[in-house]
Every structure is written in C-alpha cells, then in structure tokens.
Amino acid sequence: MATEKKQQLLxxxxxxxxxxxxxxxxxxxxxxxANVATGTLFHHFANKQELVMTLYHEIKSDLGQAIDQPEANxxxxxxxxxxxxxxxxxxxDNPQKLQFLQQIANNPQFGISQQQEVMSSSxxxxxxxxxxxxxxxxxxxxxxxxxxxxxxxxxxxxATLFVEQPELARQQAYQDGAFQMFWQGLAAIRxxx
Amino acid sequence: MATEKKQQLLxxxxxxxxxxxxxxxxxxxxxxxANVATGTLFHHFANKQELVMTLYHEIKSDLGQAIDQPEANxxxxxxxxxxxxxxxxxxxDNPQKLQFLQQIANNPQFGISQQQEVMSSSxxxxxxxxxxxxxxxxxxxxxxxxxxxxxxxxxxxxATLFVEQPELARQQAYQDGAFQMFWQGLAAIRxxx
Amino acid sequence: MATEKKQQLLxxxxxxxxxxxxxxxxxxxxxxxANVATGTLFHHFANKQELVMTLYHEIKSDLGQAIDQPEANxxxxxxxxxxxxxxxxxxxDNPQKLQFLQQIANNPQFGISQQQEVMSSSxxxxxxxxxxxxxxxxxxxxxxxxxxxxxxxxxxxxATLFVEQPELARQQAYQDGAFQMFWQGLAAIRxxx
Amino acid sequence: MATEKKQQLLxxxxxxxxxxxxxxxxxxxxxxxANVATGTLFHHFANKQELVMTLYHEIKSDLGQAIDQPEANxxxxxxxxxxxxxxxxxxxDNPQKLQFLQQIANNPQFGISQQQEVMSSSxxxxxxxxxxxxxxxxxxxxxxxxxxxxxxxxxxxxATLFVEQPELARQQAYQDGAFQMFWQGLAAIRxxx
DNA sequence: CATGAATGAGACTTCATTCAT
DNA sequence: CATGAATGAAGTCTCATTCAT
Numbered sequence: 001m002a003t004e005k006k007q008q009l010l011x012x013x014x015x016x017x018x019x020x021x022x023x024x025x026x027x028x029x030x031x032x033x034a035n036v037a038t039g040t041l042f043h044h045f046a047n048k049q050e051l052v053m054t055l056y057h058e059i060k061s062d063l064g065q066a067i068d069q070p071e072a073n074x075x076x077x078x079x080x081x082x083x084x085x086x087x088x089x090x091x092x093d094n095p096q097k098l099q100f101l102q103q104i105a106n107n108p109q110f111g112i113s114q115q116q117e118v119m120s121s122s123x124x125x126x127x128x129x130x131x132x133x134x135x136x137x138x139x140x141x142x143x144x145x146x147x148x149x150x151x152x153x154x155x156x157x158x159a160t161l162f163v164e165q166p167e168l169a170r171q172q173a174y175q176d177g178a179f180q181m182f183w184q185g186l187a188a189i190r191x192x193x
Numbered sequence: 194m195a196t197e198k199k200q201q202l203l204x205x206x207x208x209x210x211x212x213x214x215x216x217x218x219x220x221x222x223x224x225x226x227a228n229v230a231t232g233t234l235f236h237h238f239a240n241k242q243e244l245v246m247t248l249y250h251e252i253k254s255d256l257g258q259a260i261d262q263p264e265a266n267x268x269x270x271x272x273x274x275x276x277x278x279x280x281x282x283x284x285x286d287n288p289q290k291l292q293f294l295q296q297i298a299n300n301p302q303f304g305i306s307q308q309q310e311v312m313s314s315s316x317x318x319x320x321x322x323x324x325x326x327x328x329x330x331x332x333x334x335x336x337x338x339x340x341x342x343x344x345x346x347x348x349x350x351x352a353t354l355f356v357e358q359p360e361l362a363r364q365q366a367y368q369d370g371a372f373q374m375f376w377q378g379l380a381a382i383r384x385x386x
Numbered sequence: 387m388a389t390e391k392k393q394q395l396l397x398x399x400x401x402x403x404x405x406x407x408x409x410x411x412x413x414x415x416x417x418x419x420a421n422v423a424t425g426t427l428f429h430h431f432a433n434k435q436e437l438v439m440t441l442y443h444e445i446k447s448d449l450g451q452a453i454d455q456p457e458a459n460x461x462x463x464x465x466x467x468x469x470x471x472x473x474x475x476x477x478x479d480n481p482q483k484l485q486f487l488q489q490i491a492n493n494p495q496f497g498i499s500q501q502q503e504v505m506s507s508s509x510x511x512x513x514x515x516x517x518x519x520x521x522x523x524x525x526x527x528x529x530x531x532x533x534x535x536x537x538x539x540x541x542x543x544x545a546t547l548f549v550e551q552p553e554l555a556r557q558q559a560y561q562d563g564a565f566q567m568f569w570q571g572l573a574a575i576r577x578x579x
Numbered sequence: 580m581a582t583e584k585k586q587q588l589l590x591x592x593x594x595x596x597x598x599x600x601x602x603x604x605x606x607x608x609x610x611x612x613a614n615v616a617t618g619t620l621f622h623h624f625a626n627k628q629e630l631v632m633t634l635y636h637e638i639k640s641d642l643g644q645a646i647d648q649p650e651a652n653x654x655x656x657x658x659x660x661x662x663x664x665x666x667x668x669x670x671x672d673n674p675q676k677l678q679f680l681q682q683i684a685n686n687p688q689f690g691i692s693q694q695q696e697v698m699s700s701s702x703x704x705x706x707x708x709x710x711x712x713x714x715x716x717x718x719x720x721x722x723x724x725x726x727x728x729x730x731x732x733x734x735x736x737x738a739t740l741f742v743e744q745p746e747l748a749r750q751q752a753y754q755d756g757a758f759q760m761f762w763q764g765l766a767a768i769r770x771x772x
Numbered sequence: 773c774a775t776g777a778a779t780g781a782g783a784c785t786t787c788a789t790t791c792a793t
Numbered sequence: 794c795a796t797g798a799a800t801g802a803a804g805t806c807t808c809a810t811t812c813a814t
Contacts, residue, residue, distance in 0.1 A: 021302035023216035026804060037779045042806060106299040109214035113357060142370040149354045150374050157346030177335035181343050185378030219787055230796040407688035409602035412808055423775040492685040495600035528756035535740045536760050543732030550692060563721040567729050571764030605783060616800045621785060
C-alpha cells in the first residue's frame with residue numbers, strides 16, 4: 001500500500017524519461033501523469049536524482065535476475081547461448097528499461113561509466129564462464145576486461161537493434177546471425193588452413 | 194568561415210558538454226568560459242539546439258575525414274585493419290568528441306538514433322567493403338544491417354574503453370586483441386575440425 | 387495538563403527555533419526530533435503559530451514567576467538589586483528562552499512589539515517600585531514609559547551579554563558593573579560638587 | 580544606470596522586510612513591487628541571502644557615516660551628546676533601517692550576534708571616547724565590553740522607542756531624559772554624602 | 773491520542789533568449 | 794559584430810496541514 005504510489009511514480013518516470021529524456025522530464029509532469037501530487041514524489045524520493053538512481057538500481061537488479069538463473073550445461077557454447085538468449089529476451093520484453101540504461105550510462109551528470117557499472121554486478125557469473133572457456137582453449141586468451149567490454153557492447157548492440165526494430169528480433173536469421181558474430185568474436189582462433 | 198569567437202564557443206561547449214552533460218550546461222556558462230558575452234553566443238547560433246547540432250555535424254564530419262581516406266589494398270583483412278586503426282586513433286586523439294557523440298546519440302531529445310545517424314555517412318564506404326568480403330566468402334553472409342550494427346558498436350566499445358583507460362590503448366595486446374575479436378566476429382565460419 | 391509528548395514538542399521546538407530561527411524550522415523536523423509523528427504536533431497545536439505562541443506564553447510566564455517573588459525590603463536600592471539579580475539569573479539559567487524572546491519580539495510577523503508585550507506583565511510590579519523611588523527622590527523624575535523602556539533594554543543588554551559569554555556572568559566585576567550602570571542611569575542626579 | 584534597478588530592489592526589499600519580516604517576504608514579491616522581473620533580482624544578487632546581506636552592509640555603513648563625523652570638542656559630555664544626537668537622528672530619519680537591523684540581528688539564521696557585529700565597526704571611535712573618559716575619571720572604570728554593550732543597547736532602546744512613537748522624539752523631556760539616563764549610567768560614581 | 777503518507781500552494785532559483793546600446 | 798542587463802516561463806523542492814487508519 002505504501003509502495004503503490006511509489007511504484008506508480010517509478011513506472012511513469014521510466015516511460016517519460018525514455019520518451020523525452022531524463023532532464024527534459026519535469027518532476028511535476030511525472031507526478032501528474034502518475035496521478036499523484038507534486039509533493040508526493042518528494043515524499044518518496046529526496047530529489048529527482050534519487051528517483052533516477054532508484055530507477056536505475058531497480059532496472060539493473062531486474063536485468064540481473066532475468067539473466068542470472070542457474071543453468072546446468074557442460075557445453076560452453078550452449079551455456080553462453082542460453083545466457084545470451086535470456087539477456088536478449090529481457091531487452092525485447094523491456095525495451096524502455098534498456099533505453100533508460102543507455103541514456104543514463106551516457107550522461108556524465110549521473111557519473112555512471114558504461115561498462116564499469118551497468119553490467120558488472122549482473123555479469124559476475126560471466127567472468128567465470130569466460131575464464132573457464134579460455135582455460136579449455138575454446139575461447140581466445142585475451143585480457144579479461146577487453147573481453148567483458150566486448151560482451152557488454154555486443155549485447156547492447158544487438159539488444160538496441162532488436163528493440164528499435166522488433167520485427168528483426170523475430171527472424172531466425174537475425175537471431176542466429178547475431179549470436180554467431182558474438183561467439184565467433186570470442187572464440188579461439190583455429191589454425192588457418 | 195567560423196569566426197575566432199565562434200570556434201571558441203564550439204570548443205568550450207564541447208568541453209563543458211562532456212564534463213557536465215549537454216542540458217546541464219548553461220549557455221551563459223559556455224559564453225563566460227569562452228571569454229565572450231552572453232549575447233554573442235546567440236549571434237553565431239540561433240539557439241542552443243543549433244549550437245549542439247553544429248557541434249554534432251562538425252564532429253561527425255571530422256570523424257568521417259579521419260577515416261575515409263583512400264587506401265589501396267587488395268587484402269581485405271589488411272584493408273579493414275587500416276580503417277579500424279584510423280577510426281580508433283581518432284577516438285584516442287579526440288576523446289571528448291567521442292564522448293559527445295555517445296551522449297547525443299543516447300538522448301532522445303535530440304532525435305538521433307545511434308546506428309542510423311551517427312556513423313551512417315562516414316561509413317558509407319564500409320558497406321562496399323562488407324559486401325565485397327561476403328561475396329569473396331571471407332566474411333560471413335549475414336544481413337547487412339546486422340553487420341553494420343555490429344561494426345558500429347564494436348568500434349564504440351573499443352574506442353570507449355581506450356578513451357576511458359588510455360593506458361590500454363598503448364598496449365599491443367589490447368590493440369591486437371580488440372581487432373582480432375572484431376575480425377573474427379565478421380569472418381566466415383570455417384569448417385570445424 | 388501538558389502531555390508528555392506535548393512538552394517534548396515544546397522543548398524540541400525551543401531548541402530548534404533558537405538554533406535555526408523560527409521560520410526556518412519545519413514542523414516535521416520538530417516532530418521528528420521530538421520522536422513524535424508529524425500529525426501528533428497538530429493534535430496538540432492547531433497550527434505552527436499556536437505552537438510558537440504557546441511557547442511564548444509559557445516562557446513569559448516562566449520569567450514572570452522567576453522574578454516576581456515577594457521581597458520584603460525597605461531599602462529601594464537593595465530591592466531593585468534583588469529583582470535585577472533574579473531576572474539575570476533566570477536568563478543565565480535559561481539562555482534559549484531569552485534568545486527565543488528576543489527573536490520573536492523582533493519579528494514583525496508575530497506582531498509583538500518588544501517593550502509593549504514581552505515584559506509588561508512580568509514587570510507590573512516594577513512600575514510601583516519606580517513610582518515610589520521617584521516620589522522618595524531617589525530616582526530621577528522622568529517619564530514612566532521612558533524609564534520602563536530603559537529598564538527593559540538594559541536588562542536585555544546584560545542578559546544577552548551574559549548568555550553569549552557565560553564566563554563574564556561569573557565575574558564579580560561584570561555583575562557589579564552591570565548593575566551599577568543600571569542603577570546610576572535610574573538614579574536622581576546629585577548636586578555636582 | 581546599471582545600479583538603478585539594483586537600488587530599487589534594495590529599497591523595496593527593505594520596506595517589505597520591515598513590514599512582513601524577512602522570511603515572510605517572497606523574492607517574487609520584492610521584484611514585482613520594484614517593477615522588475617523575477618530574474619532581474621537574481622541577476623544582481625546570487626540569492627536571497629545575498630540580497631539581505633547587501634542590504635545589511637549598506638545600512639551598517641550608512642549608520643556609520645551618519646555618526647562618525649569629526650567633532651572637535653574637548654568637553655566629553657558635550658562630545659558624547661553630539662554623537663548620541665546624531666545616532667538618534669539617523670534612527671528617526673531612517674526608521675525602517677533601524678527595524679531591519681533589529682530584525683536581522685535577532686535572527687539566528689543570519690548568524691549576526693547583536694553587539695559584536697551591528698555596531699562594532701561604526702563605533703570604533705566610541706572606544707577611544709570611552710577610554711579617554713575613564714582615564715580622565717569622568718566615566719566609571721568598568722570593563723570596556725560591558726560599557727560598549729551598555730551603549731549599544733541603550734541606543735537601541737531609545738531609538739526603538741522614538742521610532743515606534745515618533746511624537747515622543749519631539750518632546751524635549753524625552754530627549755533630555757533619555758540622554759540623562761545614558762550619561763548617568765556611564766558616569767563615574769560621585770562620593771555619596 | 774497517535775500515525776505518517778499524501779497534498780498542493782508557493783517559495784527560490786535557473787536559464788534560454790532578447791534587445792538597447 | 795559584440796555586449797550584458799533584463800526578462801519571465803518553468804523547474805525543483807519545501808512545508809504547513811489534512812485525514813484515513
């Protein structure tokens with residue numbers, strides 16, 4: 001009950017932020033569209049910044065939960081594919097959340113460096129997968145931060161494309177092609193000829 | 194064409210935009226830091242939006258020029274590597290410009306969708322390279338827009354990493370690794386075993 | 387009469403009012419620091435103004451009681467000295483109350499003119515003393531309101547000094563000096579040489 | 580010219596502050612009554628606090644100039660009387676300024692301790708007069724701070740009385756009586772009997 | 773009596789933009 | 794071209810007060 005209006009505010013804020021931009025969205029507008037008084041917003045969030053940050057953490061945690069579910073699979077390729085699919089599905093299901101993350105990560109005012117913050121926590125498990133793959137010789141032995149950066153952006157690239165053009169997300173050729181590029185980029189180089 | 198003061202304004206604006214965010218930077222602050230009167234800014238730019246857009250086009254064109262220089266080379270791998278290096282070097286040399294592009298591309302208020310706008314022009318030539326590579330069988334035959342999207346983001350990924358941590362840009366392992374992943378992702382799949 | 391919570395509110399209010407100013411102190415802050423809910427404050431006081439006024443009257447009455455205790459003494463000088471000491475002691479013992487009185491008396495929003503209101507009641511007896519002294523020829527025969535005004539401010543002057551610098555209040559030279567000036571100011575002029 | 584609107588703002592602010600209290604006066608109201616846009620106020624003063632402080636310093640300096648004019652006179656009594664008259668005249672001529680000083684001095688939010696700040700500077704010369712009087716044996720040899728405090732408040736007492744009831748200021752009995760009390764309070768005690 | 777989420781008027785302040793000089 | 798004082802709409806945030814529980 002106490003949470004009802006707070007959640008309404010967060011939901012409305014997400015919509016407006018994505019439509020118009022964070023700074024361009026007035027707190028009064030958020031409150032009005034959430035059917036709540038101006039003061040109520042500031043009853044739940046000390047200031048606009050805190051509202052934005054709360055939203056950010058909520059979404060990050062949401063993404064983390066969507067991805068990081070136990071998956072028993074000893075085939076590395078299949079394992080990575082599972083994670084990849086889940087993460088992509090989350091983006092397709094929550095297009096606004098993805099757009100919000102992109103927006104906030106690129107605005108210096110929020111002090112969130114893209115790769116450091118956005119995914120680090122929700123991708124802790126990814127580190128293990130990569131290390132394991134490198135030891136087994138299936139993945140190229142490159143610096144971990146470089147590889148993580150690659151994963152992060154390649155995910156964003158595909159997710160953004162699929163969110164902006166949802167019809168692509170439904171075509172097998174695009175789904176397969178995207179993962180193929182992702183995996184090939186990570187894979188160890190095979191002896192050429 | 195650009196007066197001295199006009200260029201001063203553009204330079205100062207870029208710095209401030211990257212430090213504090215575009216919206217968070219007041220025109221008065223730009224003018225003051227450029228040692229120019231408030232009104233002068235509006236002599237050169239009809240409004241703030243125009244200042245931002247002028248900067249945007251200036252930077253886009255700057256990037257285009259840096260990359261798109263004729264390169265005679267019949268080896269596809271070597272050709273792509275050259276372009277890759279040039280583009281990356283530009284980012285390392287102009288960190289603020291890269292950050293500005295990222296910021297503007299992710300802010301809905303400017304109506305610039307990342308992949309559509311930012312690089313399209315400066316990467317027209319890239320399309321030819323990719324098509325050619327696919328015909329020759331060296332690159333995977335995937336949908337063009339998917340591949341361009343991949344190129345675009347992989348470039349941003351690497352450039353951002355190198356800009357945020359310049360010391361990495363100087364290590365061969367990182368330079369080579371980044372391009373290796375990029376190329377492998379694009380490359381045609383070889384028969385396994 | 388006053389509930390425990392009501393008194394807690396009054397005490398807390400006094401502290402905060404003196405520290406930050408009356409208007410600058412939010413009712414919510416008073417309630418919180420008094421370990422009471424926001425609404426509770428408005429159960430005990432119809433509005434903030436009433437809280438302020440209750441405090442004001444409580445303090446005025448407190449000061450009145452401290453001063454106006456019967457004192458049998460036919461020596462005028464000694465009698466006045468007794469009153470003076472009591473009033474001063476009250477201020478030293480209740481520095482915040484004195485400061486609150488000063489603050490409220492000088493804020494036009496509360497419509498309390500300093501000399502008219504603040505002390506009038508608690509100094510009713512003073513009028514008799516002065517009149518008597520003037521008749522006996524010991525005190526200068528000056529207009530009563532002028533003299534009362536003098537008494538009032540000279541008291542505030544000394545009390546404020548002693549409250550702001552408590553170490554002075556403990557030195558005999560300051561105590562004696564302050565009363566000496568007070569008394570001399572009131573006293574009838576003696577023939578010069 | 581540049582100062583015109585600024586001074587209008589200061590004048591209007593003084594009036595409103597004295598009528599309604601500083602905090603109770605909205606910046607918008609000041610601007611409107613000064614026939615100036617809201618933004619103009621903040622063009623001249625960074626914030627409300629700075630407006631208040633500017634006013635405060637202006638008034639303090641004004642009072643200082645009104646009092647501290649050279650006065651050749653070797654009779655101490657006459658000299659002090661001159662200063663006393665000037666200071667009092669200033670208050671009668673500038674009732675709002677006096678009231679503003681009283682208001683600000685008693686509001687903890689402005690951090691101005693009454694006796695320390697308000698007059699100290701404008702009464703530097705007073706210190707010399709007192710010291711001299713004490714050496715000559717005309718004034719009681721009491722601690723300097725105590726005496727200054729006495730002067731300060733006795734002045735405020737009389738000024739406030741005369742400002743609140745201007746008709747008194749015009750009666751010789753009140754003028755003479757006020758100074759008589761002031762002087763007697765300061766004067767050295769004569770041998771009794 | 774007590775609670776504290778909710779209210780909304782209104783305060784302070786910012787800022788893109790204009791315009792007389 | 795350049796200036797910077799002036800503008801006023803709009804934004805963020807505060808706070809006394811209410812009311813359902």
